[in-house]
Amino acid sequence: MQVHQTPTLLLTRPRPASERFAKGLDGANVVIAPLMEIVGTGAEITLGGVAGLILTSEAVVPFLPPTTLPAFCVGPRTAAAARAVGLQAEVAGADAEGLIQTLADRRPDGRLLHLHGTHTRGDIVGRLCDLGLHATGLAVYDQRELAPGPAFHDALTRPDLIVPLFSPRSAKLFAHAAQGLRADTKIIALSQAVADALPHAMGAHAMIAPAPTGDAMGEMMASLGVKRNSP
Incomplete structure (x- = not known):
C-alpha cells in the first residue's frame, strides 16, 4: 500500500512576503528560507x-x-x-x-x-x-542576496518538494543555490519570464501560472494538493 507523502513547500522570497503567502496554507509542510532581503x-x-x-x-x-x-x-x-x-x-x-x-x-x-x-x-x-x-x-x-541556510538545504532533500518562484531574480538565486535538485521537485513559475530565468533543465519542466498573480499561483498549488483555508 502506498503511503501518502505530505509535500514540502519551499518559500524563498523575502521573509515578510513568504510569511504572508504561507498564511492559511494547508496540505504541505511549509519551509521559509529566504534567498534575498529587501x-x-x-x-x-x-x-x-x-x-x-x-x-x-x-x-x-x-x-x-x-x-x-x-x-x-x-x-x-x-x-x-x-x-x-x-x-x-x-x-x-x-x-x-x-x-x-x-x-x-x-x-x-x-x-x-x-x-x-x-x-x-x-x-x-x-x-x-x-x-x-x-x-x-x-x-x-x-x-540583496542571502546565503542559503540549513533549512533551505534540508528542504531540497525532501520528496514531493514544491517551489513557487515569483520573479526572474528569485529564479536565478534559487537555481544557483539548488544543487542536486531531486527529480520529483515541482517548480511553479509566476510567468514565462520567470521560467526563462532558470537553467534549461529546470525551466523546461516548470509549471507556469495562467496569470502573473498570487491567486493564480495559489490555483497551481491547489492542483498539487496545497490549498488555502478560507478566512
Whole structure:
C-alpha cells in the first residue's frame, strides 16, 4: 500500500512576503528560507514636477515619501499597499506589458516616475519614452542576496518538494543555490519570464501560472494538493 507523502513547500522570497503567502496554507509542510532581503538603496526620492508614479512592486512602498500622487500599479496587492499610505493608486495591469498598454492608451500628462528595485526587466521607462510619454526611473531598493541556510538545504532533500518562484531574480538565486535538485521537485513559475530565468533543465519542466498573480499561483498549488483555508 502506498503511503501518502505530505509535500514540502519551499518559500524563498523575502521573509515578510513568504510569511504572508504561507498564511492559511494547508496540505504541505511549509519551509521559509529566504534567498534575498529587501534593503533601501538610500536614493533620494524627489517628487517635484512628478505627475504620477509607476509602481511595479509593493516592495517600494515602505520607501515612499508622504504623497497623494496618482500611482499606476502592477497588480492589486501593489495598488492596495500604495492606497494604504495615501496614494491615489489604481491597478494599471497584471504585469509590465499590461501596464505599458494602459499608459499607452491613457497617455497621462506630465512626468511619470517609475520607482523600482535595482534588478528590473522589461525596460518600462525606455518603452514608455519610445511611445512619446515622459518617464524616468529611480532604483530605491535592492533585492540583496542571502546565503542559503540549513533549512533551505534540508528542504531540497525532501520528496514531493514544491517551489513557487515569483520573479526572474528569485529564479536565478534559487537555481544557483539548488544543487542536486531531486527529480520529483515541482517548480511553479509566476510567468514565462520567470521560467526563462532558470537553467534549461529546470525551466523546461516548470509549471507556469495562467496569470502573473498570487491567486493564480495559489490555483497551481491547489492542483498539487496545497490549498488555502478560507478566512
